[in-house]
């Protein structure tokens with residue numbers, strides 16, 4: 001190896017080349033978006049085929065920026081699932097707000113490390129401002145604490161650890177939960193049908209054990225049964241366990257259920273338990289005046305999660321956790337080391353994000369949120385949210401009017417599930433082999449529509465039965481996209497049913 005020169009700047013581009021390729025990057029991004037509505041919703045390739053196209057070793061010589069862009073266009077973009085497609089309805093994937101693309105580049109430009117105030121005074125202030133804006137939008141105290149994290153799972157983690165440290169009858173910071181002199185299991189509670197699996201993940205991360213997540217019976221509308229919860233809290237405590245947190249659904253992941261927050265807040269206050277609202281996919285709806293009734297009591301929640309990369313469409317990744325009493329976050333997360341000290345900022349009223357959440361180094365996520373929110377404006381944001389809910393209601397109308405589909409729930413938000421039940425099997429769903437056959441049909445229908453490239457629809461289980469699931473949270477989706485998708489589902493259902501009947505004959 002030759003001796004490295006210590007008098008060069010090896011990572012930088014020549015500024016003229018940067019400009020030239022940079023403009024080409026913008027052209028490539030525009031071209032990608034121009035084609036979104038007509039692309040297949042998933043590339044037609046196998047994992048092995050994709051892997052084979054990315055098998056080349058890292059070359060010894062550095063490559064020009066233009067070559068890297070060309071390769072992105074040749075290999076990366078075409079082999080990516082266009083989550084921004086207006087007919088992408090999987091998971092709760094946000095559609096990607098275009099202003100956010102520019103924000104990502106601008107955040108990378110200054111490359112702020114949000115760990116501490118001194119590493120980015122503007123970033124710290126922008127973050128606070130976004131937290132204030134969100135809080136005012138949803139009707140939460142705007143002096144609350146908050147940090148941006150990678151997503152809902154980390155938001156839930158941050159809130160639930162804060163809850164644990166706050167509610168535990170002893171200081172769990174130095175000894176954790178390993179103190180041999182202590183007994184009783186720390187327990188948390190969520191709804192049985194629709195409680196989110198990320199809460200199990202949090203139980204894993206806190207090493208509470210998945211059994212520490214107690215599943216509370218839910219009502220026919222998938223909201224938590226508050227009286228049953230109250231009895232469980234009392235019984236569990238009587239047994240010597242330590243209930244510490246109730247996780248309320250604020251938009252459950254399949255049907256958009258919103259738990260009765262006021263009643264939950266009453267129970268939690270009475271039993272000395274933290275109330276966390278998991279609003280990863282639904283919390284923004286609290287900013288819609290027409291839904292205000294559903295969110296009564298929201299301001300009483302001790303903490304809330306909100307994923308900006310879902311409904312708001314901020315590019316991945318971006319979650320936000322809000323905690324009503326900011327100081328409780330600091331009590332849970334404050335940590336320091338000689339090389340991290342930044343007392344001056346704290347003394348001046350600035351604060352260091354690492355004192356309030358789990359991350360140390362962190363991206364300037366708030367910039368993309370700040371730009372996306374401002375690009376929408378309050379009215380634009382409400383219009384976008386309202387439109388998605390209206391599209392779910394439109395789909396609900398189509399399902400209800402078609403003889404081969406069954407309605408499973410009223411739409412609350414933009415998350416909607418329904419079941420393909422061919423008319424000749426109506427009334428027989430429940431006979432084990434018929435239910436099995438209908439479950440299979442639903443899987444086949446979703447798979448066939450996906451394979452056709454028309455729409456990305458998935459399945460889930462609703463009360464144990466396989467259902468079609470559509471998360472309509474793209475700001476690009478139009479009524480026609482719903483109609484085209486529903487027609488495709490009906491057509492594939494017809495085909496799959498015909499094939500199944502032939503087999504039976």
Ligand SMILES: *Cc1c(COP(=O)(O)O)cnc(C)c1O
Pocket residue numbers: 092150151152153154156196198251252253278279280281307319
């Ligand atoms: C998506 C989601 C989560 C998890 O969020 P990630 O961003 O995927 O980590 C948690 N709860 C609910 C209700 C969600 O929809």
